[in-house]
Amino acid sequence: MSENGNREQGGVSRRGVLAAGGGLAAAGLALGRTPAAQAAPMSTSADVVVVGAGISGLTTARRLVQAGVGSVLVLEANDRVGGRTENLDAGNGVITEGGGQWVGPGQDRVLALIDELGLETFKTHVEGKSIYLRNGNRQTYEGTIPPLSPDALADWAQLQTRLEQMASTVPAEAPWNAQNAFEWDSTTFGAWLDANSVSAEAKWLLTLGFSVIFAEDPHNTSFLRALHAIGSSGGIEHMMNATGGAQESRIVGGSQLISQRMAEQLGNRVIAGSPVTEISQGSQGVLVKSARAQVQCKRVIVAMAPADAERIRFTPGLPGRRAMLQRKWHNGTENKLAAIYDEPFWRSQGFSGQAMTDLPGAAYVVDNSPPDGSIGILLTFIGTAGYGPGLKWSDAILDDPGARRAAFLDGLAALFGPKAAQPTGCVEKDWLHEPWIEGGVSTRAPGTLTQYRNAAREPVGRIHWAGTETGIMYEGYMDAAVSAGERAAKEVSQLL
Template sequence: MDVSSSNLTRRGLLGGLAGGALLASGALSAPVRAAAAGARDPLPGTADVVVVGGGISGLVTARELARAGRSVVLLDARDRVGGRVLNHTLANGSVIEAGGAFVGPTQDRILALAAELGVPTFKEHVAGDNIFAANGRTMRYQGTVPPDLAIVVDAFVLQLRIDWMAGQVPVDAPWSAPHAAEWDAVTVQEWVRANTFNRDTLTLLQSFLQPTYGSDGEDVSLLFFLWTIACSGNETTPGSFERASSTANGAQDSRFVGGSQLVPLALARQLGAVVQTEAAVRRIAQDDTGVTVTSDRGQVRAGRVVVAAPPPLVTAIDWDPLLPPLRQQLLTRLHLGTLMKVDAVYPSPFWRAAGLSGSGIATSGAVRTCFDNSPADAAVGVLLAFVGGSTWREYGNLPLAQRRTAVLQGFAQLVGPQALDPVEYVEQDWTRERWTKGSPVASAGTGTTTAYGAQIRVPFGRVHWAGTETATYWAGFMDGAVRAGERAAAEVLAQR
């Protein structure tokens, strides 16, 4: 195996360094596989509904339908459930998240679901100072925006404008915003450069864009970005850049004790034999009387289908009849960026004793954003970096040893030289995940939302759509996945 591309892949492999020695740990843990116990049972020949995709959205869809008395089969290509949500067990037995992890205020649906399933949350560590590293110097700060006089005025005014503009974007129909055509015609990069004095302001904004989309400002439409901000609320609370980007009281406010994958694992246990893994869907053919879904483990005939999979996987399915042209165009234009999650593990969260939060932003290097990713009991200290967009392009294909060195240097710049000597090093490169093929959420470039966005939730005959990309609040997050699953199930149940 090429160790430079080793990661937590479909087979659960991990490429990492501990004590200077290269490690590769093999099979998925027993709890992860427990939910896939029925993977080799014969598929039922018929069902009321087939759900394609075993992430949170597909599992919620299946549970809602099963509770309503429908017979359901859920098919997933992986040998596990969770989709873009994945736990990893460290050498000491602590658990961290290799995929989606954070929850926060206004994310009501995922929080309610987790509480029902008995999965508690804990607050992300924020006590202490953050670090901002730019132009060879570092400064300590608290809050969201670093107090760099060269950019602070730009950043303050920009945030006010973003919130004002996002307030004009309907979360369920961004293409209908009063200035939709104008805002969809420019990239975030073009707009920021035209509305700021200091070019470093855009560099600072990349610390939000790269972890969120796995893309830079040049790749994302301004309208799509504003819609993301608008989505960071709920039915009673408007979204804001502060909520979308902050830790305390924001999108990164809390995590799940034991890791976020406990939520889909609990759902799968409730569903039992409904969940069928290692069953990649290759073809979906519908006619006047039903739908035939062909997978690697056989065919299922159903009345309806709900597809809850990332856009590249949807377009890879053989459709009969073909997907409507407008939907096909939408899916091909919703691009998954490039994103890697990297964790360095230490005997303790040493930065806390130095009065640091473990959070930081850098304008260069392999680590542009840093979080304290330690488990709830702080049995070990863990630093997390998102390596996305152009930063991934610079570092993602380096040999593992070189990338590890660059990442650890980035951590050291933000929390001190002790970061250079971890006891364990973990990477999850989602671009190398066969059944994801990119960052945890799709984003849209210029022209896509106004021309094709209205197709996002439109059923295709007997086929309905779930997945976090189809949500109207917290799209791209676990909360959006839950909301999308609930909506898709309600659509199916409304059909005769």
């Protein structure tokens, strides 16, 4: 990996799709033009229409083309590709990720795709001391285990053991078939922790960890969903660790580059700024209506979270289980906020840049600097729904980006000293107000898995479903987005 890799690819990550849009522009469908600027939608035909140009949708289209499907068209509501991955400009050609960013061992499908696209990964920076701050007590430690009290450490161990034992009984492909599925799906993960934790510290740390993973307070997340995630994503330690775990590596140039590279290669098959409004099935095919194109096709693959698909009118109406799933689906919502510095100064002071705290502005902090360390970036997750007891945001902070940044910088100063309060800039990705995406992370409320079972991925006539929510392993991760796209492409190509 070259020292300049991130800077060079960072430029591509902001401009690559537009620069590669020769085919798109030639067709009069260049990315970035808003629907309001378009004339009446063009009428065309295709073998398959893919709705959604995130990682899953673009993987679907890529695999269909590779399988020899005659014509494939991708319709994307946003004026960019990438879905829940988005690169934010940190200056000087460097990016920081505003959405999904980490890959690690076991995530074989996304790692294979990264390699196929000629992209590179680099390890998350973990060298040095990490910080653990709770109830005003600031401690430092090395390795992956925070300096818990003996009682908390023992409680953590028993909770982890019990959770992973229960998770091992949950079938990855059909969690609703677990022996205790209805019992576990009728309560929340937070309620289970409340009833089974002995140590307040261990419960607090598990709440923090899974709040970041699900972008939601565990008291709003189905216990069955939590167990399914633990069992199908490598276990608790694997999910939370940057050393050999799910947070081990990032993509040089940012995770959005995966989608941008696929879109470049798909060329004028991708139409952005064209939200789909209606999908009508008939005996001879499907009519897909969008802002910029009206397409008659044989099959449709909707690569969107169920809540996002609820914006589309389906004719005839969807089966009851699928329709109710879309109406009741809820993705966790958290923003990502990054402070940018001339250099990663904490490294020379012996710190890794990672911190776990009860500070409301900096509950979980990581070093998100580029691979060459040319600038320093500290990143946190802003839980807009509140992260359990003692970690909730006030309405004033939720509604004021300036107040969020101030709280974040105050927290960083408490962790890394006064220099941390003086960044050269801050960037934030606000997922709460994202126009076309209902939250950034896959989660499920109690009852969703057992009531609606496989409705997230069961085809409805000529309509098929992709998206990370339809993945079996690593649901909610980029890996599940890729595997779901590959599964949907195979499903449709075999029928064609």
